[in-house]
Amino acid sequence: MKNTPELWREKIPQPGPEDHKYARGMVTLLGGMDMTGATRLASEAAARSGAGLVTIISPTFNYRKRPEGVDPTLVYRAGAPHIIVSDNTSLLDFMKQSESKGNNVCVIGPGLGLDEPNITRTLVLSILARKTPAVLDADALTAFQGNPKELLDALHEQSVITPHQGEFTRLFPGIGTKGSDAATRAAREIFGTIVLKGYKTAIAKGENSPVTNENAPPHLATAGTGDVLTGLISGLMAQGMNGFDAACAAVWIHGRAASLFGPGLVASDLPDLVPQVMQELLGFTNQLG
8 A cells, every 4th residue: 555645644633722732742762872963853853743842861861871071961952942851860760750741752762872782672671561652763673683572572552663674684584674565574473563664665563454655755865864754753643643644644754855855865954844744734824914
């Protein structure tokens, strides 16, 4: 099945007149130690897709290890002023504290690194055990390469994994990486949604027919664009879309934004184009007076 807006356009949430930031949902990201740009890209995309509150949790608190001469928390604080940075709590404690405020989607993986894979695995499994909506990417997947079953068995209905072909092979050895067929076979082994990234990204869940995306231009083949996609998925989930619909919508929006920019695209260009794509999808017109 081809991924088109007709599949999910009517499910895109829109704020009501009495909504506040918590009603629009929250996204919480675990910050990376070295590749801080990845987390910042994902956080900005989550905000641009409509999440009411986006928070980056300091990696120094969770990992208690700081690169010499660098405090990544300061890097995050120097970023977009509408992104909150917390350096006084662990990721798991923060998620527990926020449960009473509304829907909070956890993002683990972008820019995380593999210096402390045991800690990463513990955090991921703890979040999944609480049935917290979660989007897992990059190093949150690679941390389980020695025992992928540990991760796959822990996934739940509102979890989304977004592997590229290399990560997919480590999680599902023997299945191959041929688009929708591989994604379909993998999806039957897990709960939750799988987004197999590539030229024709495939989105699959359970026994449902897979969805194949065909609007992505080759300009997306540049560092950081996958982090933006992770942020888009989480932002839509925070507003109430289920993981599968959010993944389908985010992949299409991601491709459309890249097409609008064209040659010369870098990942940081994408979040600023998301509002234009959303306005197109929702038929938004700016009426003054």
